[in-house]
Amino acid sequence: MVWPTSWQIPCHASCLVLYIHRMVFKLSYFAFRSGAGRWMYTLVLKCGRLRSGPAYRMIALSASGESPFIDFSNCRDNTLDSSSIRVLPDVITIEEEARLVAELEGNMRRRRYVANHWDSVIERYREVEKRAWIDPLNAKIAQRIKSVILQTLNKSLATRFLPVHVIDLAEDGFIKPHVDSSKFSGGLVCGLSLCSSAIMQLKGDVEQGQNPDSIVRLLLRPRSLYILCGNARYRYAHEILATRPEGEERWVDGRRVKRSRRLSLIFRDEREDQGRREEACETDMKKKQHE
Ligand SMILES: O=C(O)CCC(=O)C(=O)O
Structure with a gap:
């Protein structure tokens, strides 16, 4: 087993936090879409730290x-x-x-x-x-x-x-x-x-x-x-x-x-x-x- 070096630990921790945030958001979103958890989605939207920009990947689709x-x-x-x-x-x-x-x-x-x-x-x-x-x-x-x-x-x-x-x-x-x-x-x-x-x-x-x-x-x-x-x-x-x-x-x-x-x-x-x-x-x- 290779242990992360000290500078890698905060990096791994922040990735984990981001991952958990994303999973919670996805779960609440699907609950919202199924009509079961509008309140849950709203709560996460309000409390969560939303990414400001779009994940807009301008793949130049030359078509x-x-x-x-x-x-x-x-x-x-x-x-x-x-x-x-x-x-x-x-x-x-x-x-x-x-x-x-x-x-x-x-x-x-x-x-x-x-x-x-x-x-x-x-x-x-x-x-x-x-x-x-x-x-x-x-x-x-x-x-x-x-x-x-x-x-x-x-x-x-x-x-x-x-x-x-x-x-x-x-x-x-x-x-x-x-x-x-x-x-x-x-x-x-x-x-x-x-x-x-x-x-x-x-x-x-x-x-x-x-x-x-x-x-x-x-x-x-x-x-x-x-x-x-x-x-x-x-x-x-x-x-x-x-x-x-x-x-x-x-x-x-x-x-x-x-x-x-x-x-x-x-x-x-x-x-x-x-x-x-x-x-x-x-x-x-x-x-x-x-x-
Ligand atoms: O829902 C779509 O993306 C297609 C809409 C459409 O065919 C139209 O508005 O003429």
Whole structure:
């Protein structure tokens, strides 16, 4: 047995303390998620020393097939710009995830899971539009995510976003293949996944003259952020796969992907002409008032 030297002892001790803190936090978080221990989670959150920054590992996902979270093996479209699809893992910490979930739980408490979306795209879900955050730290997290998106894409920091759209998908819920309406949002849709892993599937959209056999899959782990832009945005339909009755989906490396209840924060940019459209609308309203 090799005994630690005197300078190593404080090092081992602090690692042990950090380890215990993390385990207690994880246990309280899972108790919180199962609905059994909201109070326990809150206590740990208040007493615990939270890490300030995100465990944000900016793995430069060039999306050229090297990303372990993007599967291009069934892509039959050599015009698809692979950098229009990104997945960034761990953009927030477990603590930050729990904080966001706590606030969103409060927002959704009185809502029931709806069987069907108005245009039949989503099954078994609840949703809310987040224009403001109660917890100032959550507001900061949302702001940081926007900066991460813009920095990743080298876009102007002045880009305006629509209010965050939150979807709470029940364990047996899913999102069918669809192409977002370009009427309201711009060239960007990004999603922060919370609570559960999921597989997002992109399929060439026939209406846009694309090959429906061209498929790209994204592994969305909790706390990861996906970004769809460029020609992946409106030429491909996207969907969140359902839990298969015969078992869990498998990722390319054989890993099982267990889908349970999942929350997602969807960030969309405003259409570039949105400002002008709003101005035109205001001018019309003013004109009407004077008439
Ligand atoms: O939950 C997600 O990440 C996907 C959301 C989605 O498909 C959409 O908002 O158009």
